[in-house]
Amino acid sequence: MDVSRRKFIQISGAAAAGVAVSHLGFDLRPVKAHAQMLKTQYAKETTTICCYCGVGCGAIVHTSRRGDGRVINIEGDPEHVINRGALCSKGSALKQLTENTNRLTEPMYRAPGAKEWKQVSWDWALDQIARRVKETRDANFELKNEKGQTVNRTTAIASVGSAAMDNEECWLYQALLRAMGLVYVEHQARI
Amino acid sequence: MTNHWIDLKNADVILIMGSNAAENHPISFKWVTEAQKNGATLINVDPRFTRTSSKADIYASLRSGTDIAFLGGMIKYILDNKLYHEEYMLNYTNASFIVGKGFGFKDGLFTGYDEKKRGYDQSQWAFEMDDKGVPKKDPTLKNPRCVLNLLKKHYERYTTKLVSSVTGTPEADLLKVYKAYGATGKPDKAATIMYAMGWTQHTVGVQNIRSMCMIQLLLGNMGVAGGGVNALRGESNVQGSTDHGLLFHILPGYLPTPSASIPSLAVYNEKNTPKSNDPRSANWWQNRPKYVVSLLKSYFGDKATAENEFGYGWLPKLDDGKAYSWLDIFDTMYNGKIRGFFSWGQNPACSGANSNKTRQAMAKLDWMVNVNLFDNETGSFWRGPGMNPAEIKTEVFMLPACVSVEKEGSISNSGRWMQWRYEGPKPMGNSRPDGDIILELGLRLKELYAGGGAFPDAILNLKWDYLTNHKYDPHKVAKEINGYWLVDKKIGDVTYKAGSLVAPGFALLQADGSTSCGNWVYCGSYTDKGNMSARRGQEDAPNNIGLYPTFAWAWPVNRRIIYNRASCDPKGQPYNPNRWVVKWDAEGKKWVGDVPDGPWPPPQNPDGSPNEAGRYAFIMTKEGFGQIYGPGLKDGPFPEHYEPLECPIEKNLVNGQRMSPVAPVYGTDADAHMTCDPRFPYVGTTYRVSEHWQSGLMTRPQPWLLELQPQMFVEMSEELAAMRGIKNGERVLVASARGEVKCTAIVTKRFKPFKIGGAVIHEVGIPWHFGWRWPESGEEESANLLTPSTGDPNTRIPESKAFMVNVTKL
Secondary structure (H helix, E strand, O other): OOOHHHHHHHHHHHHHHHHHOHHHOOOOHHHHHHHHHHHHHOEEEEEEEOOOOOOOOEEEEEEEOOOOOOEEEEEEOOOOOOOOOOOOHHHHOHHHHHOOOOEOOOOEEEOOOOOOOEEOOHHHHHHHHHHHHHHHHHHHOEEEOOOOOEEEEEEEEEEEOOOOOOHHHHHHHHHHHHHHOEEEEEOHHHO | OOOOOHHHHHOOEEEEEOOOHHHHOOOHHHHHHHHHHOOOEEEEEOOOOOHHHHHOOEEEOOOOOOHHHHHHHHHHHHHHOOOOOHHHHHHHEHHHEEEOOOOOEEOOEEOOEEOOOOEEOHHHHOEOEOOOOOEOEOOOOOOOOEHHHHHHHHHOOOOHHHHHHHHOOOHHHHHHHHHHHHHHHOOOOOEEEEEOHHHHOOOOHHHHHHHHHHHHHHOOOOOOOOOOEEEOOOOOOHHHHHHOOOEOOEEOOOEEOOEOOOOOHHHHHHHHOOOOOOOOOOOHHHHHHHHHHHHHHHHHHHHOOOOOHHHHHHOOOEOOOOOOOHHHHHHHHHOOOOOEEEEEOOOHHHHOOOHHHHHHHHOOOOEEEEEEOEOOOOOOHHHOOOOOHHHOOOEEEEEEEOOHHHOOEEEEOOOOEEEEEOOOOOOOOOOEOHHHHHHHHHHHHHHHHOOOOOOOHHHHHOOOOOEEOOEEOHHHHHHHHHOEEOOOEEEOOEEEOOOOEOOOOHHHOOOOOOEEOOOHHHOOOEEOOEEHHHOEOOOOOOOOOOOOOOEOEEOOOOOOOOOHHHHEOOOOOEOOHHHOOEEEEOOOOEEEEOOOOOOOOOOEOOOOOEOOOOOOOOOOOOOOOEOOOOOOOOOOOOOOOOEOOOOOOOOOOOOOOOEOOOOOEOOOOOOOOOOOOOOOOEEEEEEOOOOOOOOOOOOOOOHHHHHHOOOOEEEEEHHHHHHHOOOOOOEEEEEOOOOEEEEEEEEEOOOOOEEEOOEEEOEEEEEOOOEOOEOOOOOOOOHHHOOOOEEOOOOOOEOOOOEEEEEEEO
């Protein structure tokens, strides 16, 4: 991606600051400009679209190529034609959504009647979920309704979500739910 | 949105009603401000004086739940003062259609009402047909049963005096709004509406929006730059998730879900494909069978054949007339009839109306799968307030999804722009993309069902080849959604090769199984030229109105303004040459500008003679005209004011029905509701703040945002606070018939008491972003503990925006 305009803004801002302190007797501009560059110099740069409201603002994500490989900074994308670099309070905090110690990072399980969560493996969790789906579906599958019409469905399982998923994920999810025979399929659009 | 965000700058008048764009869609204001710089008038109508109001040229208040009265008054004003765009109205709307004798309206009821069913027989509202089966029209508009005259009659009751007594808006303010907005009926003027949940979350939600659609049609504001009807969507991909049919009533691309009375694909196509006998109506939905077959091919691949009706039988069917909506899910779950539940990227314990009922319902499940970024009130419902974990048998699996910047894929904004996102960091810890989890679950189900089970065919035959190097591949799915040729096919002079992606768009899709397409409205988004949604072109279109046609990709077929041929006169020349969207190039015999909504020539030649090859502008309606009269809705062909389920007055001041006669009402012990009850004397409403989002789950666990908006509050007028002895900053209890929430009082001039039918009525407002899980104090709870389980009869969206509460000092 061509970032010339943004670099220009950074450099020109740095230059102005450099001039302001030049009464110290030496020129800080090169140092300041270098410091401004460091943030992104060793970072991978990717574009994203904000995950909050439906405006669809563009943002630039800087991810460290070194160390933990985590996000260094997320800021508005000046080349995005809708927001032209601007973001609201939530968009400006995107980094704190990503780099957040409160996030779930492991599958968890709560047994019937249990008072606490237990950490489990993906393999175990997905295996158990698939089994629950099959047990419930098999025990409750309706080939015909009360009128004797063919329905091939189960009303014993419901799903809600999600407008927070990507298009491709939404498409996959609805295809799977329909193959499972679900009719209780809903999400945020209804509320 | 029929238009898009940047297009707001082209408006002469912007009405923001039913939304608070400045605070909840802040960047939209970049373009609202741009319009104001160009001289546009900004109007804001809201029960509360918001930051949107502070930027408005005209502000008017109204009591929550009275928008139809307000807009009905505007319709009357436009008609009384003949402010409508007559040529547009005649050419592009059904104003001249003649309605059959079956239609009537009395005491708040349209003809065909069945009290027992709480429903209408809509067939009584049909148009009168000529001998060819085409609706009769009267272009002189003299027939007393033509739509325009019925419209006049219906809204003659909506005088500013009556409207003011219902809405509480001062008459002078009503007139200011009506005059400013009505002035855009001139051919070279445009006005737009920005609305959100303030309009949808009502028992009359759909009719709120229809009222505005009718106004836009009367004024000729549809299809033009700076016009349209624009829903401000609250979620980054609620447009896309709806397009892709994650709803009980639609499959991807707005194809109706099959029902039990439709046993075969042939019957499905027969019942769901509209037929028009008017050769000049494009009637685009006549193509529905092509989209359905292409979708079934996409679901089931080689297993879908003409012999097995492309696998139609494997799709689950709904019972006719029964809703399987959000409200119905939790009602059924509360009644103990749902055993397993997926809550995927959502937080129903806080986000839906009547959260106490939802939380109780989840305790009756056998198992639940909760997929999210953070632990939430839903996954942890069993340890929430008032719950005894030892008694709750629900098993819960909580799976960590990764954040959007940690994966690749696309989302669609409110303006229908599909935009691609890239992977920055890898998913944190053991979190995974939703797509990965969905694929893996599907693979495991296929494995289990290979050994047998109930109706295994649907699962075993599902085409599920979206892995690359053992991982979910969003590009594969994006191509599946776009669609591809399954055989070599020659159409005209072009041969399309098997395996190539369908381009430029859905006009090429076939009903014989030779194309596969996951969602016809996205056909053209990912072609052999590449991923259109990833484009970042900075050039504007030749009309220079901010379309940016090579930036991202908009459905359908990269059209940025829908129904854009209606921006032109019958000869195809723009009503406003300074802000033209499309225009007919008579020499080149093509439309230029935006992608036109159809290739057909204008209905008239340059010399004014009719051109039979022309097609009407509103191609998605059967007749081809914008519907000022809408006979397809469950609650009537014209919007009518009804009070919310819970309201502060005994009688509807406009008609003999207090509330919508067809809105759903639920009957469990968790569904109490109270109207005109002294225990709950104040109107309550809910809204959002800039710093939090939806149920707050993706903002409350963040330090900066939580510091900015740390707790639940209730805003109330100085008058109400004085009456209740409440001071600014005190903790108070807000209660409804269903629950209570502790709030910090904000005593403010932003709310003012309303004068309704001669009485003084107070309204209070609360944000709905909180829940006990975050912040960790557990003291901040959800506004939806107060809201009722009722909703719109068409969409079943809950009525979260108008209900009755009490406020007491703690």
